[in-house]
Amino acid sequence: MINDETKKKLRELKLGELINAYEIYSKNADWTELPFEQKFQMMADYLYQEKYNNSVKILMAKAKFRIPKAEVTSLVYEGRGIDRNLITELSTCQFISSNTNIVFQGFTGSGKTYLACALGRQACKQRYSTKYIRLPDLLVEHDEEKIQRGNAKRLLKKYGSYGLLIIDEWLMDDISDEEQHFIFELIERRHDEASTIFCTQYKKDDWFDRLGGGVHADAILDRIVHNAIFVETGSMNMREFCAKMHK
Template identity: 55%
Template structure:
C-alpha cells in the first residue's frame, strides 16, 4: 500500500476538508463491501485520497477481506506484461476480478489507451455486483466519460461504476502541506 500505516481512526478531520466523520466511520465497518458497493475518493493533489484508499484497504484486511491496492499506471503495466505469458491476460483478469476490495489509485490520471479501456471494461464487468472497488482520483465524475475516451466503451465502463458508488470529495486542502506546517 502507498501508506502501510494508514488508519481510518487517524484521518485528519480538518474542517476545511469537508469530510463527514459519520461516513468515514461507516466505511470503517466495511459494510459497503458486503453490499458490493464502490467508493470514489475525489479531490485535489495532496488531499488525502491515497491515504484514505490505503486505510480502507487495511481496514478491509482487518475484517478478513482480500484487499489489494494498486496505482493505475502499475495496473496498466501489469496488464501489458500479462500479454506475453500463456493465458496471461485471462489469469490477470481472474486475479484482479477476485479481490474482494480493489483500490485503484491515480484513477484516470492519464487517459487510457484502447487496450486499457477494453481491459477496464472486462475487469469492471467481472467485478460488478460481486466485489467492491475504490477509485482515488483528481477528476470529478462529470469528467470521467471524456477521460475514458467517450463512446460506447466509456458508457459501458461508467455504467458499471456510477450506479452503486459512494462519492466522497476529499477537498482542496493539501494535507502534505498541512502536515508539514503542523510539524514545523
C-alpha cells in the same frame, strides 16, 4: 506439563500457538486451580487471537498499501469538508458486503490515497482480501501479460477476485482502446460481486472522455457509478499540513 511428543503433534497440526498459550498461562500460580473448562476457553481464546493477528498481518502485507500505516482514527477532518459520520460508517466495511464502490475525488495532495489505504486496512482487519494498485501500474502489468501470454485472462482473474480493490490515480493518463477494453472486462467481473475504491482528481462528468468515449466507456461508467458513494476530499493540501504538524 505438555511432553515433547504432544508439542510435536501440535506443531504438525499448525497449533503451535497452543504451546505458547500453555507456557504463558502455566506460569501463573493459580493455573492448576482452574477448572478444565476455563483452561480450555483461555487457550482457545489465545489461539483464536493469534491466528486472527497472523491472518490480518498476511493480508496487509499482500495488499501492498502505498501508505501502510494509514488509520481511520488518525484522519483529520477540520477544514476539509469530509463527513466524519460517513467515514465512520465506511470503516465498518459494510460497503464491501453490499458490493458498493467508493470514489475519493479531490486535488493532488488532498488525502485520497490515505483515506483509501485507511479503509483498506479496516478491510484487512475484517479479513477481506485487499489489493492496492495505481492504474498506471495495473496497465503496465496488462501490457506485460499480453506480451508474455497473449491475453490478460490470468490478470483479470487475479484482480477480479479481491474483496476490495483500491485503484489509485484513476484516469490520470490517457488510455488506449486495448486498455479501455481491459478496464471494462475487469470492472465487469467485479460488478455486483466485489467493491472497488477509486482515487481520482477528475470529477464524474469528465470520466467518459477520459475513458476514451464510446460504448465501452459508457458501460464502465454505468457499472461503477450506479452503486457508488462519492466522497469529495477537498482542496486542502494534506501533505503540507502534515509536514507542518511534524515540524
